[in-house]
Amino acid sequence: MRRRLWVSLVALTLLTGCGGAPATQEPAKRTAIADFEVKPLAVGTVKPCSLITAQQAGELGLVSAKSDQVGFPREGRPQTPTTCFWADSQGSSLDLQVHKADKAVSLALSQGEKAEQIKGYPASALDVQGKSCRVYVGASDEYYLVFQTMASNKPDGACALGRKAAEVAIGNAPTS
Numbered sequence: 001m002r003r004r005l006w007v008s009l010v011a012l013t014l015l016t017g018c019g020g021a022p023a024t025q026e027p028a029k030r031t032a033i034a035d036f037e038v039k040p041l042a043v044g045t046v047k048p049c050s051l052i053t054a055q056q057a058g059e060l061g062l063v064s065a066k067s068d069q070v071g072f073p074r075e076g077r078p079q080t081p082t083t084c085f086w087a088d089s090q091g092s093s094l095d096l097q098v099h100k101a102d103k104a105v106s107l108a109l110s111q112g113e114k115a116e117q118i119k120g121y122p123a124s125a126l127d128v129q130g131k132s133c134r135v136y137v138g139a140s141d142e143y144y145l146v147f148q149t150m151a152s153n154k155p156d157g158a159c160a161l162g163r164k165a166a167e168v169a170i171g172n173a174p175t176s
Helices: 002-015 054-059 104-110 158-174
Strands: 075-079 083-087 093-098 115-118 120-126 134-138 143-151
Touching: 054 115, 083 143, 093 104, 093 158, 104 120, 104 143, 115 158, 120 158, 143 158
Parallel strands: none
Antiparallel strands: 075 083, 083 093, 093 143, 115 120, 120 134, 134 143
């Protein structure tokens, strides 16, 4: 009886991976926006400056109440047809870029240090010493967004600002 119990325990240990919980399988690599169970964002059909309103830029701490006065010439202003720029007078800025590319989801996930999700959308971030950050978000199979931030005056750092801006932009983007 004792021998059967010992044999059973050894067999159970071998089946469960040497005494631990069963090994978890690596999740399937997701390369399409449909794999994330979110609707594709139609960011190629809108101007990047429309993805973050003036009020929202103010809430993010990017534009002061005096943004129309001298010294704030570039807040919420298009730099090119696919980029928009906001800044404050204390050294924080956001450059929002819309990129068209094959395999946009894979690109968004591979550019940063580790894959993550922002509001369910595939994303990654590349932090440069807490002062600068690039947040990449897969918006659809054909488009991805880049949030380039500088935030020397933000206690949470540049990547936190980029992620918050990404949440705002995703919320404002039309779906296809």
